[in-house]
Amino acid sequence: MTIRLTVNGEPRVSEAAPETRLLDYLREELRLTGAKEGCGEGECGACAVLLDGQLVNSCLIPLGQLEGAEVTSIEGLPADSPLARAFGRAGGTQCGICTPGMLLAATALLAEHPRPSLEQIRAGLDGNLCRCTGYTRIYAAVAEAAEEMG
Numbered sequence: 001m002t003i004r005l006t007v008n009g010e011p012r013v014s015e016a017a018p019e020t021r022l023l024d025y026l027r028e029e030l031r032l033t034g035a036k037e038g039c040g041e042g043e044c045g046a047c048a049v050l051l052d053g054q055l056v057n058s059c060l061i062p063l064g065q066l067e068g069a070e071v072t073s074i075e076g077l078p079a080d081s082p083l084a085r086a087f088g089r090a091g092g093t094q095c096g097i098c099t100p101g102m103l104l105a106a107t108a109l110l111a112e113h114p115r116p117s118l119e120q121i122r123a124g125l126d127g128n129l130c131r132c133t134g135y136t137r138i139y140a141a142v143a144e145a146a147e148e149m150g
């Protein structure tokens with residue numbers, strides 16, 4: 001089955017089996033390894049990407065559903081974005097496993113709520129687990145980036 005989609009702005013054509021998980025397609029076929037496999041069950045957000053601008057867990061999405069879709073992985077975001085800088089400054093990144101998913105979740109959140117309240121930040125990052133930071137630094141980083149982005 002031929003699937004045509006766009007990944008990080010680049011048109012892609014895949015002949016992979018339609019049941020191939022988007023996570024495996026990104027990591028194994030495209031060698032985009034920013035999305036991580038954590039739980040593999042849609043519970044941790046380590047594999048999160050944006051699909052047509054919406055945050056999704058790529059471990060749950062079969063390639064066969066992606067004809068014409070636009071996917072953005074962490075590799076498609078600027079490395080020096082206000083969010084990435086704020087995560088660095090606030091100590092929102094420690095082991096880094098959750099960071100790509102957190103940055104993408106925060107990107108989706110700020111697109112919807114440019115000046116989010118703490119409750120909106122918590123809700124926006126709710127599906128992304130972090131074992132290291134205790135979340136406070138991540139929430140602070142998102143608030144700081146929102147401030148900087150005006």
Ligand code: FES
Pocket residue numbers: 036037038039040041042043044045046047048057058059060
């Ligand atoms: S690996 Fe996809 S949600 Fe955990």
Ligand code: FES
Pocket residue numbers: 092093094095096097098099129130131132133
């Ligand atoms: S920084 Fe380690 S899991 Fe979040």
